[in-house]
Amino acid sequence: MFEKGLLKGKRILVTGGGSGLGAAMGCRFLELGAELIICGRRLELLEAAAAEMRASPGGKVTAMRCDIRDGAAVDDMMDAVWGEAPLDVLINNAAATFIAQTEHMSFRAADAILAPTLHGTMYCTLAAGKRWIEGKHKGVVLSILSTSTITGRAFTVPSAMAKSAVLAMTRSLAVEWGPKGVRTVAIAPGAFPTAGATGQLRPEGRDSNWASRNPLGRAGDHGELANLASFLISDAAGYINGEMVVQDGGAHLRSSGAEDLLQWSEAQWAELRAARTKAR
Numbered sequence: 001m002f003e004k005g006l007l008k009g010k011r012i013l014v015t016g017g018g019s020g021l022g023a024a025m026g027c028r029f030l031e032l033g034a035e036l037i038i039c040g041r042r043l044e045l046l047e048a049a050a051a052e053m054r055a056s057p058g059g060k061v062t063a064m065r066c067d068i069r070d071g072a073a074v075d076d077m078m079d080a081v082w083g084e085a086p087l088d089v090l091i092n093n094a095a096a097t098f099i100a101q102t103e104h105m106s107f108r109a110a111d112a113i114l115a116p117t118l119h120g121t122m123y124c125t126l127a128a129g130k131r132w133i134e135g136k137h138k139g140v141v142l143s144i145l146s147t148s149t150i151t152g153r154a155f156t157v158p159s160a161m162a163k164s165a166v167l168a169m170t171r172s173l174a175v176e177w178g179p180k181g182v183r184t185v186a187i188a189p190g191a192f193p194t195a196g197a198t199g200q201l202r203p204e205g206r207d208s209n210w211a212s213r214n215p216l217g218r219a220g221d222h223g224e225l226a227n228l229a230s231f232l233i234s235d236a237a238g239y240i241n242g243e244m245v246v247q248d249g250g251a252h253l254r255s256s257g258a259e260d261l262l263q264w265s266e267a268q269w270a271e272l273r274a275a276r277t278k279a280r
Contacts, residue, residue, distance in 0.1 A: 001227060006234050008033030011087050015068055015124055016040050016094030018049040020194035021144065021225060025091060028226035030059040032234075037081060039066040040094065068094055068120030071127075078127040086135060089233045090128045092121040092143040092166070097159035098276070099261065101269050110158045118162035122169065129173070129182055138181040140233045143170055145188045147248055151256035167244055174242025183241045185232045190248020191257075192220040216249035 012029050016022040017038030026036050030053055038061065040046050046063035053061045066077040081087050095117040100109065125141050132139035146153075148160035149167045166186070173184045191211060211219045228247055231237055246252065 002032055002230060002234075004031075004033065006032040006230060006236070010034045010089055010233070011037065011081075011085060012089040012091065012233070013037040013039065013081060013087055013124075013128075014091040014093055015066075015120070017091070018042065018046040018063070021189070021192060021222060022091070022093040023049050023053075024222035025093070025226045025229045026061070027053055027057055028223070028230050029233075030061065031057040032230055033059075034089075035060045037062045037064060037087075039064045039068070039077060041065065041067050068124055069115040071119075071123045074120070074123040074127050078124075078131060082131055086131065086137045087128055087139065088137075089140045089142065090124060091229070091233075092124060092141065094120060095144070095159070095162070097156050099155045099258075099272070101155065102157045104269070104273065105158070113158040114162050117159060118165050121162075121166050125169065125173070125184075129177060132182050133177070133180050136181070139183075141170070141173070141182065141184045142229060142233050143167075143184075143186045145170075145186045145244060147188045147190060147246060147252035148256070149188060149244065150246070151252050153256050154258040155261050156258070170244065171242045178241050183238070185237070185240055185242070186244040187225065187228060187232070188244050188246045188248070188252075189225055190214070190220055190246075190251045192222060192225055213254070214249045214251045215254060218249070220247065220249065 007029055012034045014022045014026050017026045018040045026038055030036055036053065036059065038046055038050060043063065043065040046065065050061040050063040064077055064080065067073050096113045121143060128139060128141065143166050145167055146163045148156065149164045153160045170184045170186045177184065225247060228245060232240065251257065
């Protein structure tokens with residue numbers, strides 16, 4: 001679909017790049033000629049993912065342990081990255097969420113979602129942006145959001161809040177940083193199943209036919225998201241700034257994605273809370 005060298009020479013950092021959509025995007029970026037840096041909290045997972053990526057599709061991949069919830073740790077990581085060469089692209093992919101009745105959420109549970117999804121994203125963006133601007137180096141920030149930024153979403157309120165705030169950041173920085181050579185863009189994916197997200201968002205008892213109710217009758221393929229991300233961060237998309245592209249098969253035009261949970265009984269919610277407590 002793209003020229004093989006579309007991303008040649010670009011150094012790209014993907015937060016949460018060791019699994020799921022982050023890894024899928026990273027692999028595609030490598031195929032298109034980029035140099036990749038993946039970060040996350042679990043170095044063992046990152047190293048395993050990096051080794052796989054080096055074997056196929058191949059290319060330079062660096063794994064860096066970083067808890068993006070810690071601003072000082074983010075700054076240290078960016079210093080290490082810039083110590084070799086400036087970054088060209090930041091992919092804000094790392095996030096956290098789970099379904100819960102909002103009135104039963106503790107402050108700690110809400111913070112567990114807000115910390116990586118909002119604060120971590122902001123820390124990474126600020127750390128990259130100030131270095132780009134100080135060095136007069138062009139950069140791109142791509143944030144992976146959600147259609148909850150359009151519809152709202154019951155039972156994942158902290159996530160919907162955080163993603164909406166990141167969309168506001170994307171639009172605001174497009175105006176502030178655009179003149180300084182930094183573009184900010186976003187993708188709002190629909191259902192692109194991953195092991196981590198499926199476990200948190202689709203526990204036993206949820207509607208099992210959700211994908212067939214998408215206007216296109218299916219879930220998204222990871223390659224489709226990776227291709228869209230590759231285009232948005234490439235020079236070919238150089239006139240796109242401050243925009244969020246929805247990629248959900250039209251699902252948000254029909255539903256917010258949480259309507260089936262409105263039918264859950266108190267017993268089902270109690271069972272889910274008990275299972276989550278036991279898993280800690």
